[in-house]
Amino acid sequence: MQERKIETRRGLKSRVLEGGRGAPLVYFHGAGGLFKEEPLLERLTGHFHVFAPEWPGYGVEGGEDKLEDMLDFALHGWDVVDALGLERPSLLGHSMGGMIAAEMACIASRSLAKLALVAPAGLWIDSLPIPDLFSMLPFELVGALFADPKNGERFLTGGIDFTNPDALTQFLVGNARRLGTAGKILFPIPNRRVSKRLYRLTAPTLLVWGTADKLIPFGYAARWRELLPNARLAAIEGGAHMVCHEQPDAVAAEIERFLSAP
């Protein structure tokens, strides 16, 4: 995929990965950010014109101090769509990105074609508490996110050599910025009450969920479907939270089928 820079009307700059041809599809990444390898996006470029913007706080551009609450994030999402010059794109969001995409769809329900959410954050069920991402140590994080922790580590760290103090400081700074930004809508409970606004979400919606998700358990899919009775659920057998990265073929197939349907 190609890389380009955009600037929103508010003046926030962002790096965007772009590739493929076809109907426009905007992907919003989760709290971990865009990784060096994004296998799902690579596959989706085979059928769609894919755009993957980076949230403020995740790239070199800064500007995260401008985003303080859920409305700021959701409006920034639409600012990005505007800056890309897209008309009624479909939105795809993973985890925190799914939470924001759902919020965007509630705010401007007629500005998108379809919505696909992969293990979205945004709801809370007392009997099914989501583990506290913000108190996890790196090695615990990998286990909570990936079915295959060994491979997951490679995604998360991008192969950084942690014995190099400069690389470590750089990683810590990056991590503080990324999760510090995410904390504004995920800490201490990742629920900013999208549930009371979901009645506005009229776009056709697909939920994709790994059945072995240890971060946002599969049980949340049922709750989303109660709130979105017309949504379709695609369960990915044995998938963990980072199912986009670990089972990109299965996830891509579901999304392609959903977006290509009339």
Add this chain to the structure above:
Amino acid sequence: MPWPHLPEDFRQTHRSVWVDIDSRLYDPAEGNRVYHEYMDQLEYADSLGFDGIGVNEHHQNAYGLMPSPNIIAAGLARRTSRAAIAVIGNSIALYNPPIRVAEEFAMLDVISGGRLVAGFPVGTPMDTNFCYGQIPALTRDKYYEAHELIMRAWREPEPFAFDGKYNQLRYVNCWPRPIQKPHPPIYIPGGGSIETWDFCVEHDYNYSYLSYGGYKAGKALLDGYWERVAALGKDESPYRASFAQVVCVADTDADAEKLYAEHVLYFYNRCLHVYLGFADPPGYRTVKTIQSGKLNQFRAENQRLFTSLSWKELVDGGYVIAGSPATVRERMEHMIKDLRLGAVFLLFMIGNMPDDKVRHSTKLFAEKVMPQLRDIWPEWKQDDRFWVKPLETRVRPELPRNGR
């Protein structure tokens, strides 16, 4: 104010002394005894002539049993009348609205006759973020807003509207008002965030470095602070800085180890056993502070260090100042001069130290160490900006009066 009954295998059987510690380790009936013992010790310090007695705020932990230091301070205000009451302090970002702190501190200042030292910590991540749910990346911003609101509430004579990001109040009108004008001395306890330095210097607040790393480790940090003081063109009054130090005094150096070692080790081994995931949530520290390389004292390196230290290493490394009055005096003097301190928060009660030992150490310090440390900064003797200004004539509630 630690809980003195953590089991010997606490580190192995519990992941953290803070946040999610097993509540069954707390015994309320024993708590009744413990609170009064600790408050008695602070009152005892007042009777021995210490300049101040101090309390602070922590939540959900066995390290410091004061979720509300103001409650303890209120008790002390009624039973003492000389020493300053240093509440170091209230984590102002946690109060909604923070006008509550302006009110309670004003109450304490009035009840104590103008003896309040008002501390405004940002708060540890354990307390602020994990126990009280504040968003890490917004905590500092909220703190600054709370500070502005409280200071205006104390200063402005007319009711005013406050249109903040986190607090909107149509009528701010603090009643009662503090005795000390324009406000009680402000102490800002810090754990090493470099933003805090400039904040203290710009407002002429005392920077209080609270760590258990001792004065040798504190040197590098205080040097950084004094550099900022100079860079911002302020005078170098030592009363701009204070420091917390564990101190154990005995008749001889050997006695100090015999009497106090096990209790100090209890503290370093068990009371500082904080789960690393609670020590440093992303967003709590600013990028600037991370880049400065000043790591949070509860991080892994320190945790490993603290728990493996022997008594000898604690003493030689300056974590603890312990020994005969002569030894302690010499080390204290060196520390005060080297770090350029106007005040030292002396921690005599540490870990699970029994009352008689705490009093022994406190008394020896007051009688045989303190007198020699009083005139270290003669050229700054007149500087009263950083200390309390009590009423000349004030109620002495601890004494019998009017037939009561």
